[in-house]
Amino acid sequence: MTDLTKLTLAEARDGLRRKDFRAVELTEAHNAAVAGAKALNAYVHPTPESALAMAEAADARLSEGEAPDLCGLPIGVKDLFAVEGVPTQAASRILEGFLPPYDSTVTAKLRAAGAVFLGKLNMDEFAMGSSNETSVYGPAISPWRRKGETKPLTPGGSSGGSSAAVSADLALAALGTDTGGSIRQPAALTGIVGLKPTYGRVSRWGVVAFASSLDQAGPMTKTVRDAAIFLKAFAGFDPKDSTSAEISVPDYEAALGGSIRGKRIGIPKEYRVDGLSGEVQSLWDHGALKLREAGAELVEVSLPHTKYALAAYYIVAPAEASSNLARYDGVRYGRRAKLAQGDGIADLYEKTRAEGFGREVRRRVMIGAYALSAGFYDAYYLRAQKVRALIKRDFDEAFKQVDAILTPTTPSPAFGLGEKTNDPVAMYLEDVFTVPVNLAGLPAVSLPAGLAQQGTPLGLQLIGRPFDESGLLALAEVLERDSEFSAKPARWW
Amino acid sequence: MSVDAEDVRRAAKLARIAVKTEELEPLAAELNGILTWIEQLNEVDVEGVEPLTTPNVADARQRPDVVTDGNIQEKILMNAPETREGFFVVPKVVE
Numbered sequence: 001m002t003d004l005t006k007l008t009l010a011e012a013r014d015g016l017r018r019k020d021f022r023a024v025e026l027t028e029a030h031n032a033a034v035a036g037a038k039a040l041n042a043y044v045h046p047t048p049e050s051a052l053a054m055a056e057a058a059d060a061r062l063s064e065g066e067a068p069d070l071c072g073l074p075i076g077v078k079d080l081f082a083v084e085g086v087p088t089q090a091a092s093r094i095l096e097g098f099l100p101p102y103d104s105t106v107t108a109k110l111r112a113a114g115a116v117f118l119g120k121l122n123m124d125e126f127a128m129g130s131s132n133e134t135s136v137y138g139p140a141i142s143p144w145r146r147k148g149e150t151k152p153l154t155p156g157g158s159s160g161g162s163s164a165a166v167s168a169d170l171a172l173a174a175l176g177t178d179t180g181g182s183i184r185q186p187a188a189l190t191g192i193v194g195l196k197p198t199y200g201r202v203s204r205w206g207v208v209a210f211a212s213s214l215d216q217a218g219p220m221t222k223t224v225r226d227a228a229i230f231l232k233a234f235a236g237f238d239p240k241d242s243t244s245a246e247i248s249v250p251d252y253e254a255a256l257g258g259s260i261r262g263k264r265i266g267i268p269k270e271y272r273v274d275g276l277s278g279e280v281q282s283l284w285d286h287g288a289l290k291l292r293e294a295g296a297e298l299v300e301v302s303l304p305h306t307k308y309a310l311a312a313y314y315i316v317a318p319a320e321a322s323s324n325l326a327r328y329d330g331v332r333y334g335r336r337a338k339l340a341q342g343d344g345i346a347d348l349y350e351k352t353r354a355e356g357f358g359r360e361v362r363r364r365v366m367i368g369a370y371a372l373s374a375g376f377y378d379a380y381y382l383r384a385q386k387v388r389a390l391i392k393r394d395f396d397e398a399f400k401q402v403d404a405i406l407t408p409t410t411p412s413p414a415f416g417l418g419e420k421t422n423d424p425v426a427m428y429l430e431d432v433f434t435v436p437v438n439l440a441g442l443p444a445v446s447l448p449a450g451l452a453q454q455g456t457p458l459g460l461q462l463i464g465r466p467f468d469e470s471g472l473l474a475l476a477e478v479l480e481r482d483s484e485f486s487a488k489p490a491r492w493w
Numbered sequence: 494m495s496v497d498a499e500d501v502r503r504a505a506k507l508a509r510i511a512v513k514t515e516e517l518e519p520l521a522a523e524l525n526g527i528l529t530w531i532e533q534l535n536e537v538d539v540e541g542v543e544p545l546t547t548p549n550v551a552d553a554r555q556r557p558d559v560v561t562d563g564n565i566q567e568k569i570l571m572n573a574p575e576t577r578e579g580f581f582v583v584p585k586v587v588e
Contacts, residue, residue, distance in 0.1 A: 101568040199549050213547040242553060311531045322508060329509075331581050333572035345586050350511035362510055367524060369507040370500070380531070385544030387537050392545055424523070425530050441548025466549050 004029040005169040009073055009226035012172055016062055016072050023062065023072030027055035027116050030074040033170050034118055039493040042155075042164040044079060044137045045087045046119035054116040061114055070233045071114030076171035078162050079120045080127055081217070082206040083107050086117075090208040091125045091135040094356025095334045104206025105241070106175065106217050106234040113233050118171055122161030125358045126325065127182055127210045130430040131420065132160025134360040139417055142190060143168035143489035147455035150492075153414040156186025162220045163190040167489060173221040173230045177207060179214045180313055181409075181434025184446035187220055188409035188459025191448040191487060193476070194220045195227045196434075198466045199441035200245035202231075203238030211320035212243075214313075214438040224447060224477040228252035231469065247467055255470035256477050261295030263475065266402035270306040271433060273411065280408045280458060283449045287460045288406055290482040291475065299402050303394040308387050309436040310428055315371050315384035316439070321361075322368025328356060363424070392440040399465050404475055407433050409459035413452035433461060443469045445476050448485040457487065496524045 004026050007015065015021055031048040051074065058072035082088050082100035084107075089095040103111060111117075122140040124132050131154040132140045142155035142164060155164040159176030163186035166174050176183040178196035187194025195218045202217045209215065219230035232252050238244045267288055272281070292298050330336035330352030337351035357365065371380035398405060411432060420427045437444045443466070446459040460479065464472040498517035501524065505512040512520065566579055575582040 098572050101565075101571060199547075239556065243547065245549065246554075305537065308534055308537055311534050314527065314531060315534075326509075330574060331583055332569075334574070336574035339584065344584050346509070347511075348584055349509040353509055354511035357510065362508075363520075363523065363527075365508045365510065366501070366504045366520075367527060370496070370504040370524070370528075373504070373507055382544055383534050383537075383539060385546060386539035386542040387534055389542050389545035390537065390539070392548060424527060439545075439548075 005033045007172065008222050009172045009229055010223070012073055013069055013229065023055040023058040023116065024052065026072065027051050027074050027118075030118055030171060037168055037170050037493050040141045040143060040164050040168055040170070041138055042122055042140050042161040042168065042170055043076065043119045044091070044122045044161065047086055047117060048119075051116050051118050058114045058116060068113040068233065069229050070110060072116060073172050074116040074118050075110070076118050076121045076162060076165045076174040077107060078159055078175050078177060079123050080177050080208045081107050081175060082208070083117060083120065086120060088120065088208070089136070090127070091123045091137055092356065092358070092361065093136045093335060094328045094353070098334050100206070102206065105203035105238045106207065109234045115233070121159075121165055121174060124158035124160065125361050126208065126321070127158040127177055127179055128321070128360050128364055129157045130181070130185060130427050131415070131417070132157040133417060133421055134358050136358065140164045141417070142414055142456075143493065144190060144414060144456045145489070145492065152417045153456065154189065154417055156189040156414065158182040159186045159220060163187055163192060163194070166190070166192045166220050166222060168493070173219060173226055175217060176220045177215060177217045178438065179210050179317060180438050181431040183218050183220060184409050184434050184444060184459070184461060185430060187446045188448075189414040189457065191457030191485065192220060192222060193224055193227045193445065193447045194218065195231060195445040195469065195473075196437065196443060197231065197235060197469055198245070198443040200243055201443070201467065201469065202235050203241040203244050205238055205240040209324040211317040212324060213320060214317060224445075224473055224480045225253060225256055227445065228256060228473050245467070250470050252470055252473055255474050258474055259295060260291065260475055260478050263296040263404070264299050264402040265291050265296045265475075266299050266301035266398050266405040268301050268303045268306065268398070268405055268407060270303050271407045273432060275411055276408070277412050279452050280411060283458055284406070284408050284460065287449055287479055290479060291406065294478050301398040301402060301405065303398060303436070305387065305390045305394050306436055309391050309439055310432055312384040312387040312391065313435045313439060314367075314428060315380050316388060318364040318368035319371050319381050320368070322365045322372065325361070325365055328353060330356070360424070388439045391436050395436075395440045395442060403465070404472060405463040407461045407463065409433060409446040409461040413454055413458055414456045437463055442466060443472055445472050447476050447480055449479070449483055450485065451487055496521050496528060
């Protein structure tokens with residue numbers, strides 16, 4: 001029999017319906033792959049037994065006929081999503097031992113659809129990082145290596161466990177979240193597809209909050225078609241999330257394969273930044289050319305405030321994080337520090353948070369508290385929000401002329417672990433092309449575009465109008481078809 | 494604007510994170526590195542621009558003001574580090 005872990009989500013869905021194999025076999029194959037890939041540190045709380053039970057239930061449901069698309073398909077879940085009865089730590093020490101008594105809306109929808117949860121996936125602590133190195137579990141490792149080297153590379157971050165798992169065939173698809181690029185950057189660095197939906201498209205309820213005006217959950221998959229199938233299963237209005245949009249969810253898969261003739265594609269001149277590698281530039285040019293050959297029209301657009309997006313983000317996101325993370329007080333859930341004789345309630349908070357949060361999280365929470373404090377609020381927070389308004393205005397203007405915008409996903413291919421950990425600003429620059437999209441609340445998809453000279457993947461990003469995920473996926477599929485990207489990492493783990 | 498050890502002590506206090514005295518200086522240097530980079534926002538003309546707090550959100554919805562859950566004391570307490578007789582336990586707050 002073929003290796004069931006090599007299938008795409010769509011192939012596995014169709015195979016189950018043809019009875020080529022059962023959900024239990026599909027899950028057993030994935031459980032075995034997960035158990036054999038500990039070196040990647042992608043799964044931090046594998047749940048093979050409950051996965052099998054879910055697969056058995058899915059087989060029963062499939063044999064009765066009509067079942068949702070996701071029924072019986074094994075997926076991985078980023079540690080940021082509450083999954084009932086399964087450790088949910090956001091890769092932080094402060095949530096050690098936390099067992100949610102409920103499911104996030106996203107995982108509840110997937111559970112109801114019959115999806116099989118293989119386990120929780122590694123990530124940067126509270127999704128704060130671009131390399132998965134701030135995780136309390138230690139970094140996830142990319143299945144990819146540079147040509148002729150064995151040095152461990154980052155699978156990207158913060159959804160690094162998700163990207164490592166999908167690219168190493170340890171899940172048919174994985175859930176990620178994206179606050180400044182945390183789905184798209186890891187997808188690009190590992191040669192998979194990652195989509196950040198429009199802000200409001202996917203419920204944030206039960207997803208551990210980082211920066212509430214930026215966070216969105218989305219699919220990380222092997223193909224564009226898989227992203228369409230997966231997103232449909234968990235998108236949609238949720239009364240429990242006050243920022244969730246009351247807009248119906250289209251059949252994303254049905255939108256694939258259409259003509260893109262006459263579509264106008266923007267190429268933003270401000271994305272030709274210093275430090276953009278020559279190979280990234282040439283893949284970008286190549287992608288634009290392919291869209292033109294497929295009938296699209298290329299239009300140069302200007303997003304003049306692009307260069308200020310990162311700086312605005314590094315005020316807005318930490319400010320929101322400092323407020324969101326105030327809930328970790330050592331009283332209601334998670335870890336509590338050992339107290340000395342005579343310690344009071346303030347000591348309980350301060351000691352718990354000092355030992356519960358890692359270095360990057362402490363740094364961001366303090367920056368956020370500082371930026372929001374009396375005397376600095378106007379200079380930092382208010383100014384950053386005004387710059388954010390200008391960044392959104394840039395996109396609004398551009399989308400008067402074009403249907404979508406094509407950019408690289410990252411300025412360079414995957415880097416080695418430890419190469420950027422001592423320079424926060426260098427790490428932040430990883431997200432230079434992805435952060436503006438979150439500030440403006442737009443949907444964007446990253447898809448594999450080719451291999452860099454070092455032998456690891458690079459990605460292209462398509463940015464769309466609010467709630468036009470369908471249009472984006474249709475364009476992405478055209479590029480995917482052309483690039484015929486089929487490279488997989490050679491197995492060393 | 495330059496951050497000194499005293500500013501860090503203040504930010505740490507606001508954030509309720511214990512910071513040892515010997516960590517204040519190195520942290521000030523780190524935060525200064527980041528905040529100096531952020532100062533580039535001062536180049537932007539934001540005159541008359543309304544701050545954007547959140548994207549793509551229509552006016553906040555209202556929902557009926559009714560109880561939707563309850564009687565889940567056990568679930569609420571199940572993850573607490575210390576509980577007694579159905580309550581969260583904290584160090585003595587009032588003398």
